[in-house]
Amino acid sequence: MYKIDRFNELAEKVAAKRAENAALEPRRMTAEEKDALLAEFHPDYKQGEFTVLTAGPNKGEKVPTQLADLLQAHSRISADSVDLTKPDYDTDVLIIGGGGAGASAAIEADEAGVKAMIVTKLRIGDANTMMAEGGIQAADKPNDSPAIHFVDAFGGGHFAAKPELVAKLVTKAPECIQWLNKLGVEFDKEPDGTMVTTHGGGTSRKRMHAAKDYSGAEIMRTLRDEVINRGIPVIDFTAAVEIILDKDGKAAGAVLMNMETKELLVARAKTVIIATGGAGRLHYQGFPTSNHYGATADGLVLGYRAGAKLLYADTLQYHPTGTAYPEQIFGALVTEKVRSLGAKLVNIDGDVFMHPLETRDVTAASIIRECTAKGKGIETEQGMGVWLDTPMIEYKNGEGTIEKRIPAMLRMFGKYGIDIRKEPILVYPTLHYQNGGLDIDTYGVTGVENLYAAGEVAGGIHGRNRLMGNSLLDVIVFGRNAGIYAAAKAKETGAPEGLNLNHIAAYDKELAAAGIETDIVSPKLLPDYARKTK
Amino acid sequence: MEKMLNVYLFGKKYEVPAGLTIMTAMEYAGYELVRGCGCRNGFCGACATIYRIKGQVELHGCLACQTEIEEGMYVATLPFFPLEKRIYNIEEIKPDQQIMMQLYPEIYSCIGCNACTKACTQELNVMQYIAYAQRGEYEKCAEESFDCVMCGVCSSRCPAGISHPQVAMLARRLNGKYIAPECGHLNDRVNEINEGIFDEKMAELIGKSIDNVQELKDMYNNREIEK
Numbered sequence: 110m111y112k113i114d115r116f117n118e119l120a121e122k123v124a125a126k127r128a129e130n131a132a133l134e135p136r137r138m139t140a141e142e143k144d145a146l147l148a149e150f151h152p153d154y155k156q157g158e159f160t161v162l163t164a165g166p167n168k169g170e171k172v173p174t175q176l177a178d179l180l181q182a183h184s185r186i187s188a189d190s191v192d193l194t195k196p197d198y199d200t201d202v203l204i205i206g207g208g209g210a211g212a213s214a215a216i217e218a219d220e221a222g223v224k225a226m227i228v229t230k231l232r233i234g235d236a237n238t239m240m241a242e243g244g245i246q247a248a249d250k251p252n253d254s255p256a257i258h259f260v261d262a263f264g265g266g267h268f269a270a271k272p273e274l275v276a277k278l279v280t281k282a283p284e285c286i287q288w289l290n291k292l293g294v295e296f297d298k299e300p301d302g303t304m305v306t307t308h309g310g311g312t313s314r315k316r317m318h319a320a321k322d323y324s325g326a327e328i329m330r331t332l333r334d335e336v337i338n339r340g341i342p343v344i345d346f347t348a349a350v351e352i353i354l355d356k357d358g359k360a361a362g363a364v365l366m367n368m369e370t371k372e373l374l375v376a377r378a379k380t381v382i383i384a385t386g387g388a389g390r391l392h393y394q395g396f397p398t399s400n401h402y403g404a405t406a407d408g409l410v411l412g413y414r415a416g417a418k419l420l421y422a423d424t425l426q427y428h429p430t431g432t433a434y435p436e437q438i439f440g441a442l443v444t445e446k447v448r449s450l451g452a453k454l455v456n457i458d459g460d461v462f463m464h465p466l467e468t469r470d471v472t473a474a475s476i477i478r479e480c481t482a483k484g485k486g487i488e489t490e491q492g493m494g495v496w497l498d499t500p501m502i503e504y505k506n507g508e509g510t511i512e513k514r515i516p517a518m519l520r521m522f523g524k525y526g527i528d529i530r531k532e533p534i535l536v537y538p539t540l541h542y543q544n545g546g547l548d549i550d551t552y553g554v555t556g557v558e559n560l561y562a563a564g565e566v567a568g569g570i571h572g573r574n575r576l577m578g579n580s581l582l583d584v585i586v587f588g589r590n591a592g593i594y595a596a597a598k599a600k601e602t603g604a605p606e607g608l609n610l611n612h613i614a615a616y617d618k619e620l621a622a623a624g625i626e627t628d629i630v631s632p633k634l635l636p637d638y639a640r641k642t643k
Numbered sequence: 644m645e646k647m648l649n650v651y652l653f654g655k656k657y658e659v660p661a662g663l664t665i666m667t668a669m670e671y672a673g674y675e676l677v678r679g680c681g682c683r684n685g686f687c688g689a690c691a692t693i694y695r696i697k698g699q700v701e702l703h704g705c706l707a708c709q710t711e712i713e714e715g716m717y718v719a720t721l722p723f724f725p726l727e728k729r730i731y732n733i734e735e736i737k738p739d740q741q742i743m744m745q746l747y748p749e750i751y752s753c754i755g756c757n758a759c760t761k762a763c764t765q766e767l768n769v770m771q772y773i774a775y776a777q778r779g780e781y782e783k784c785a786e787e788s789f790d791c792v793m794c795g796v797c798s799s800r801c802p803a804g805i806s807h808p809q810v811a812m813l814a815r816r817l818n819g820k821y822i823a824p825e826c827g828h829l830n831d832r833v834n835e836i837n838e839g840i841f842d843e844k845m846a847e848l849i850g851k852s853i854d855n856v857q858e859l860k861d862m863y864n865n866r867e868i869e870k
Contacts, residue, residue: 140864235681235689249832252869256844263852264863272852276845283832293733293816295785295823302824313868323790326686330793331819334812338730346677368677401682437664437711441684516790520765521685524709638667639675 110526116434116535119487122459123496123533130453131501135464143471150474150481152538153424153573158394163623165616166418166556175391176406176422180413181620182629185350186373188610191364193353196377198344200226201599202592203362203378205349205408208236209325209581210564211384212332213588214595215341221596225341228376230348230368230634231403234333237386237542237565238584240401241325242444242517243309244317245585246578247282250306253314255279262579265311265468266544266572269421273551274570278579278586285585286318294331295320297514307449309577310429311468317578322444322515325581347374348407348634352381352415352560356607360415360560364610368634377608379599380559382591383408387543387565388425390636396540397440397491399428407632408566412547414616417555420568421545426575429454429472431539433487433494435525440539443518445469445577447497450514451505455496455533456485462495470574473538480537487535494535503530542580544571553591559598563591651697651717665692665707665718679722685709688794691721691764704762704796724795726806731813738817740779747810750777752803759797759807765790769797769807776810782822784814 111117138146148154160177162168172180202218204211207229218225227233248258258279263270286304290296297305297319306315320327336343346368353375355361362377385408389400398404409419430443448454448465454472456462456479463475480486480493487494499518503510511519511530522529546568553561564584571579620627646661650668657672666680681689690707697715707720729746736742743750750773759769768787775784788811797807835841851859 137868140860231681232689235687240682240684240686247829249826249829251828254844255836255841256848257866259845259848260859260863260866263848263859264866268852268856268860268863272849276849280836280841280845283829283836287829287833290826290829291820293818293820295789295815295819296826298824298826300824302826303828304826308869313866315869321789323686326792327789327815330812331816334728334816335733337728338732340730399684401684401687402676402680436662437667438684438709517686520790521709525711635675635677637675638670639673640671641673 111532112526119457120532123455123498124500126459127498127501127504130455130461130498131504133461135461137464138467138471146474146478147470150477151470152394152427155394159423164619164625165413166416167422170423172422173393173425175393176388176409178629179406179410179631179633181625182627182631183617184414184613185366185630186364188613191373191375193375193608193610195375196362197374198226198376200224200376200378202380202382202595203228203376204382204384205363206384206386206564207233207343207345208384208386208564209238209329209332209584210588211382212336213585214382214384214563214592215336216332216339217589217592218596219339219341221593223596223599226344226376227336227341228344228347228349228365230346232345233336233343234329235401235403236329237401237404238325238581239329240399240442241581242322242442243446243449244319244324244578245286245581246309246312246316246576247286247318247582248279248314248316249283249286249304250314250316253316255282257314258282258316261311261313262576263572265576266574268572270572271569277551277590278570278583281586282582285582285589289328289331289585292331292335294328297321307446308466309445309449310466310472311576317449319446322446322517328581349411350632351610351613352411353377353608353610354415354612355605359558361605361608377605379602379605380561380595382561382563382595383412383547383566384564384588385566389540393425393540396427396538397431398540399431399440399442400540403635405633405636407634408562409546410632412555412557412560412562415557415560415612417557417560418548419545420548421573422568424544424573425540426469426542426544427473427538428541429469429476429538430497430536433491433535433537434489436490437525438521439491441521442539442541443497443534443536444515446515447499447502447518450502450510452497452499452501455498457487458485468574468576476538489535492537494537496533497536498533499529500531500533542575544573544575552594553587559602561591561595563587648712648714650712653719654717659712663712665710665712666690668712679707679720683708686792688792689722691724691794691796692718693721693796694718704764706764706794721796721799724799726795726798726809728806728809733816733820738781738821743776743779746813749803749805750810753805754803756802758800762796762800764794764796765792767791772811773805773807776814781814781817784811785818788814
């Protein structure tokens, strides 16, 4: 039961039309309808929310204003803050970030026989990977193929992705599932071993593999366990605050900061992998976010200041179904798997207003339209929402389906007295994913030699919109990929010489020349949530 | 005027608006969290917390990000708990009862007090999954422990010193790797990819995406979607 009577009354309308709505197969939108919808209602198209960069490798391109403020900010340190000739850590491959991509990279680098080390500003596993609920795509069923997966992903990303990266993503996908399974990751399977797979928004085959709705958590905790078993050093509560370059301008380590004592440390490395994840905690356009606490675009800042170019940094993913109510979990992710299992999106009148499995950008824009132009949304304390008719799942698939397939969702709402088996839930788009990021090639290298990027911080794999289940896949495929190539490169690289932080002063000069005056320092590291008391 | 509640953060009293979670109440009080805050969505276990309502006996374990504050709540966060994780090579161990005796022998010292289950922030039957682990029933242990976020509150309450989340982690990896049925179609597809049977098609698609995007758009817009 909802604590607010109005919601209970409105939910009855949804229940009254459930049988009729369940039988409905809503039409999918045409390409033209989607384009028009996105242009009018998707947040990426709101011009006033973006700033054109006037300094750095992407000068002249627009990015979200909050990101521009951090990209065009000063370093937290200056070149004389640390003594680069006396490194505190010396390693072959330095991995910045302890999520799915960082852990995968570390395992592969270790497997290749080089010294790998992870630094992370929180703990290993405090990452968006841990929170991925719905699943991971791989074209491993007989009616599917990497080519079909390619068309789904490339088309879903509006034909903007780097095709060679998409090809790698889909071709390596089955092997990555196998790799995870051999590490002991549990996948939902039939008794004969057949993977239980479902659709995601924009997929043409059922290729979503899952571990209930703890898919990312199951993968992340297994990778973390493996990293520890291998004895790979994990320096936690330690953030990278600046990339160190060598005499030739190649990446050669990072300046680190202990998050608790603020002590600065120097890590020297032959190759560096940035795997710092996304930016949801910058709350672009005032949206709530489904992201973890540390998602503050640090890797984009580190790379950018060192000279690496960004790709599609102006395109963000607003997950269609963030929690709109209750306030305690406002913005929290309601997995797309809820719709994969048959729940439909319903407006205030109890009417289905779209096909539930359009791509995420289209679905988010459609929900925003329903709540604004069409005036069919439901008002909540925090804003607006539409219904996601979760009881339809059991209406279609039988009792017990929700507890078995999406236990985390059942628990999350159950804590606030809402039984998603019996009551529909209120949802609204939430800032979920950074589609773009550091521009990489198929080896995972950025525009700076010996500087790699993997996971959400990298751009180009998903074009301008990512499909469900392709980011868990991306962190594994490109995390491993970066680990393999960064290790190979480290093997043929001698001890780095002429370590310097000259790019800090150079970038400051560029900011001054562009007339940018700012007190902001970056990377941001953590969001500013503490209420300021006098 | 919004309704205010009294909560005691590490014993110190703060007045905070009703409706906040323990985590947002701490931030309202002015805490800048570094530890004890991770995903903020109930998946990572960083914000393990113990509380007791003033005047009551019962001690509760919870996740600070998933728990609404109550009047008179005495809160102590548990941002780190020294769980004991044993090291093993997943390729070399076997899913027999022996491995648990070897790596986590302390599970056999369980006295059946059930404090772990009572403290679990995910309302799991922790003592039961430890019993399964004792008997080498890893499939059951994996299923029963599946929703564990490894916050460690169970272990903080255990008189036998068991690191329950680590025991369950081992059981799940054993189950995932060795006990759960192998997936035939996955292995077949990996072999097909390694034989290169999709290479030509993939090269063709990459080619089209560079010099004939319109054809790809037509393919995408008219593709058959599995029911």
